[in-house]
Each structure stands twice: as structure tokens, then as C-alpha cells.
Amino acid sequence: MNDESAETPEAVIAEPAWVHHAVWWRLYPLGFVGSYPPPQTGAPGPGERRLRRIIAWLDHAVELGASGIALGPIFTAATHGYDTLDHFAIDPRLGDEHDFDALVSQAHRRGLRIQLDGVFNHVSRDHRLAQAALRDGPAGQAAGWFRTVGSSERVELATFEGHQQLVALNHDNPEVQAHVVQVMRHWLDRGADSWRLDAAYAVPTAFWAQALPAVRATHPDVWFEAEVLHGDYAAFVRDSTADATTQYELWKAIWSSIDDRNFHELDWALRRHNAMLAGFVPATFIGNHDVTRIATQIADTRHLPHAIVLLTMLGGTPGVYAGDEFALEGVKEHRPGGDDAIRPEFPAHGPGLPAGNQPIHRLYQHLIGLRRRHxxxxxxxxxxxxxxxQQYLIRMTHDADHLDVALNLADHPLQLTQNARILAADPETGHDSGQVGPHGWAVFVGSDGAGHR
Incomplete structure (x- = not known):
């Protein structure tokens, strides 16, 4: 039985009720609509209103089973979106505020919530305040907006993780906090429902602990997802008051344990995941705009469904990275342009589904539907x-409810619990005679006390 060895917050975070049913469809807008990197024919102009391309995909998100659209950066930026120039303006490569309003309206009409990506740790070196700080020096008002390094005779702006074009904001400055609160309220007023806090781990938790409650005071139904790569997730939630952190620890354990055929790694991660769930509900994923595509990461294509089963059946607030439901492939590379393969352009007029990807698409639909029913x-x-x-059988439980998940990476069958009632299973391997076939999986309701046999 899993123990709970990770630290837990002192009290359960009271997230908004709507999040209990949330499944995000996550996309990187600049890449999705073909605005970054710039096409060979030249960068799109404001008249193209490319943000509206996403509207053509909203029905796809609904049919997939998603309840919300999680957008990457959409504010005016120098290049890739995480180098912000103006938090209050839509990037002209995407369109303008009217295009944003149209997207929000169409999403809400379909019952889809909207999450925005808040890059509040750093801005572009070309940001007007950064340029003013460099121009006016330490005595200038703008210098106080940024973390600085070096001598006091001239301003040298601290960077984010060595990226020279990304300069770090000074979160001890009350003006910075007021600015962040104002930005979040502005776009919530305009129809957004949630914020992802980019690089939240690089910002002092005391800053979040002041800013987030201030936003909740005027928008109590907002949900904050903090990007945290590693460390004590529970302590971050407790100290920052964020609703959730990104569960990178579980992401790594899912693909690595499947690819290496070592479910002991996943079992250890789930012990820590259980402990987190005692205090908050993490944001779970098997793909996003920063990592190698899951269909590429798992070498044996027979085992890709196992990762999808875990995403949809484990506790958490799951997100599906756009294209993973088509089994798109792509490798994240640590070099300039190394994100391009995992952030491709999508068709402008809505989804086209290649025949070879239909089984994976149907699987996502089926399992997300099963989750929505539970x-x-x-x-x-x-x-x-x-x-x-190579074989793992787990029981998912909350109060009086339970269901079981069987994962088999081996060349021989996996026996199920007695009297198993199958809810979903691998159509290729079957589940005859109370067992899951080689390299198969099943979601089922087992007997209350029988266990594995």
C-alpha cells in the first residue's frame, strides 16, 4: 500500500468548485496559428487576426471532453511570447483585444473556460521600463522595477536563468506587485477564468501570497496554476496561496517508468502524489509546450495508451497538450529554435484527423468521458x-468511490481482481478470463477486498 511520505500543506486549499470537473486543452497560441517562428513568407500582420483561428478548434476541444482552453502567452512580446513587452495588449501577430473578446465569447458559449499565461517573473530586455532603467541608471525611477547585479554606478539587470533577453522583475517593489495584480484583474474582467503563473518557482512565495489574495478579493472564482519544476510542491502551495503546482515529478515518473519498464519508479512518485492530494490538487500532464511529445518520449507505441490512462485516471487537474490526442511527435532540444518541433502550426480551419491517429483520438475521448462521469x-x-x-495494479479511491487500473508492459497476461467489471480496456489485447493481455491495460471496478489474484 502506498504511504504518504511527501510534505503536506497545513490546510487544504479551497479551490473553486468548477475546477473539480476541469480538463484543460492546452496550446501555445503563437505556434498554433503560425505566428512564431515567423513563416518564410513573412510575419503575419494585425489584419490577419490569427487568434481567431483557435475558434475553429473549440468544437474539437468540446468533443475531446475538455472543459477549458489553456492558452500560452498572447500578450505583446518580442519573439516567443515569454519576453513580454506589454501585459495590457494582445500581440499584434495574433490580433487585438477584439479578437480576444471573440475567442472568449465563443469559448464561454460552449461552456469552455479560458486560462491565460502570466509571465510575471521577467520581461523582455526591450520592454520600455527595462530600456528606461538602462538609459537613466540607478537614480532613475525605472531601475527599481528590476533586480540588478554588479556595481551601483550603473544598472546591470539580472536575467532569468542566464537568458540575456529576459530581465528579472524586482518583486520586493510594491509597484511591481500592484502592476501584476492590475494585469490579472484586467484580463479577468475581460473574461478570463484562470491564470497559469509562468516560472512561479523563481518568484518569492511572499510576493504571490500578497498578490493572489488581492486578485481573489475581486475575482473569487479564479484558479491559479503555478509552474514549479521541482522541490517541495506542498510547501510552495502553502506559502504562495496558489491553488496548484505543475506536477513535473509525476510527469517524469509516468513516461520514464513506462519507457524503462520499471513501475517501481511510478509507485514511488504516486506515494508523494497521494501526500500532495491531502492538501491540494496538482495540475497533471503528460505533455506541454516545454517537453518532448509523449508519443516520441515512449519508444514502444504499444505503451502510449498506458500514459493516457494514467493522465485521465489519476487524481489531479489534467491537461492535454494540443496535438497529443493525435499522437503528434516532436523532440524538445536545448538550443535556439529547439522548441519549434513541439510547437507546430495547426490547420487554420479546424481539425483534420489523419486516419492513423484515430485510435489515440478515440482513446482520449473515451477516457476523458469516463473521468467526467467519475x-x-x-x-x-x-x-x-x-x-x-512490468505490471501494475492500483486502486483509485475517494470516500466511498473506487475503481481499479491495470497496466501491463509484459509479454504475459496480468490477472485482475475477482469479479472485475470492465469500464474501459485495450481493444487490441482484450481482457478475457479475468486478465489483461500482454502490453494491455484496463480500467475496471474490482471487488472491495479481493485484491490481485
């Missing part, structure tokens, strides 16, 4: 019923 999975914790390197 909303208690949002808070569910796992208990290990059977574990070895």
Missing part, C-alpha cells in the same frame, strides 16, 4: 494492489 477522480488517491517491474 468527477471524484479529481481528488482520488491510489493504493497499490500489485506491483512488479
Amino acid at each position: 468527477p471524484w477522480l479529481h481528488h482520488a488517491r491510489s493504493t497499490t494492489l500489485h506491483l512488479d517491474n
Whole structure:
């Protein structure tokens, strides 16, 4: 049985009720609409209103089972979107505020919430305040907006993780906090429902602990997802008051344990995941705009469905990175342009579904639908019923509800619990005679006390 070895917050975060049913469809807008990197024919102009291309995909998100659209950066930026120039303006490569309003209106009409990406740790070196700080020196008013390094005779702006074009804001400055609060309120007033806090781990938690409650005071239904790569997620939630952190630890364990055929790694990660769920519900994923595509990461294509099963059945607030439902491939490379392969342009007039990807698309639909019919999975914790390197049987439980998940990476069958009632299973391997076939999987309701046999 899984123990709970990770630290937990002192109290459960009271996230908005709508999040209990949330499944995000996440996309990187500049790449999605072909605005970055610039096409060979030249960068799009404001008249192209490319942000509206996303509207053609909203029905696809609904049919997939998503309840919200999580957008990457859409504010005016120098290049890739995370180098902000103006937090109050839509990037002209995407369109303008009227295009944003149209997207929000069409999304809300379909029951889809909108999450925005808030880059509040740093801005572009070309930002007007950064340029003013460099021009006016330490005595200038703008210098106080940024973290500085070096001598006091001239301003040298601190950078974000060595990226010279990304200069770090000074979060001890009350003006910076007021600015961030104002930005978040502005776009919530305009129809956004949630904020992703980019590079939240690089910002002092005391800053978030002041800014986020101030935003909640005027928008109590907002949900804050903090990007945290590693460390004590629970302590970050407790100290920052964010609703959730990104669960990178679980992301790594899912693909790595499947690819290496070592479910002991996943079992260890789920012990920590259980402990987090005692205090907050993490944001779970198997793909995003910063990592190698899951269809590429897992070498054996027979085992890609196993990762999808885990995403949809484990406790958390899951997000599907646009294109993963088509089994798109792409490698993240640590070099200039190394994100391009995982942030491709999508068709302008809505989805076209290649025949070879239909089974994966249907699987996402089926499993997200199953999750939506069992909303208690949002808070569910796992208990290990059977574990070895290549076979894993876990029970998901919340209060009186439970269901079981069987994952088999081996060349021989995996026995299920007695009297198993199958809810979903791998159509290729079957589940005859109370077992999951080689390299198969199943989601089922097992007997309350039988366990693995």
C-alpha cells in the first residue's frame, strides 16, 4: 500500500468548485496559428487576426471532453511570447483585444473556460521600463522595477536563468506587485477564468501570497496554476496561496517508468502524489509546450495508451497538450529554435484527423468521458494492489468511490481482481478470463477486498 511520505500543506486549499470537473486543452497560441517562428513568407500582420483561428478548434476541444482552453502567452512580446513587452495588449501577430473578446465569447458559449499565461517573473530586455532603467541608471525611477547585479554606478539587470533577453522583475517593489495584480484583474474582467503563473518557482512565495489574495478579493472564482519544476510542491502551495503546482515529478515518473519498464519508479512518485492530494490538487500532464511529445518520449507505441490512462485516471487537474490526442511527435532540444518541433502550426480551419491517429483520438475521448462521469477522480488517491517491474495494479479511491487500473508492459497476461467489471480496456489485447493481455491495460471496478489474484 502506498504511504504518504511527501510534505503536506497545513490546510487544504479551497479551490473553486468548477475546477473539480476541469480538463484543460492546452496550446501555445503563437505556434498554433503560425505566428512564431515567423513563416518564410513573412510575419503575419494585425489584419490577419490569427487568434481567431483557435475558434475553429473549440468544437474539437468540446468533443475531446475538455472543459477549458489553456492558452500560452498572447500578450505583446518580442519573439516567443515569454519576453513580454506589454501585459495590457494582445500581440499584434495574433490580433487585438477584439479578437480576444471573440475567442472568449465563443469559448464561454460552449461552456469552455479560458486560462491565460502570466509571465510575471521577467520581461523582455526591450520592454520600455527595462530600456528606461538602462538609459537613466540607478537614480532613475525605472531601475527599481528590476533586480540588478554588479556595481551601483550603473544598472546591470539580472536575467532569468542566464537568458540575456529576459530581465528579472524586482518583486520586493510594491509597484511591481500592484502592476501584476492590475494585469490579472484586467484580463479577468475581460473574461478570463484562470491564470497559469509562468516560472512561479523563481518568484518569492511572499510576493504571490500578497498578490493572489488581492486578485481573489475581486475575482473569487479564479484558479491559479503555478509552474514549479521541482522541490517541495506542498510547501510552495502553502506559502504562495496558489491553488496548484505543475506536477513535473509525476510527469517524469509516468513516461520514464513506462519507457524503462520499471513501475517501481511510478509507485514511488504516486506515494508523494497521494501526500500532495491531502492538501491540494496538482495540475497533471503528460505533455506541454516545454517537453518532448509523449508519443516520441515512449519508444514502444504499444505503451502510449498506458500514459493516457494514467493522465485521465489519476487524481489531479489534467491537461492535454494540443496535438497529443493525435499522437503528434516532436523532440524538445536545448538550443535556439529547439522548441519549434513541439510547437507546430495547426490547420487554420479546424481539425483534420489523419486516419492513423484515430485510435489515440478515440482513446482520449473515451477516457476523458469516463473521468467526467467519475468527477471524484479529481481528488482520488491510489493504493497499490500489485506491483512488479512490468505490471501494475492500483486502486483509485475517494470516500466511498473506487475503481481499479491495470497496466501491463509484459509479454504475459496480468490477472485482475475477482469479479472485475470492465469500464474501459485495450481493444487490441482484450481482457478475457479475468486478465489483461500482454502490453494491455484496463480500467475496471474490482471487488472491495479481493485484491490481485
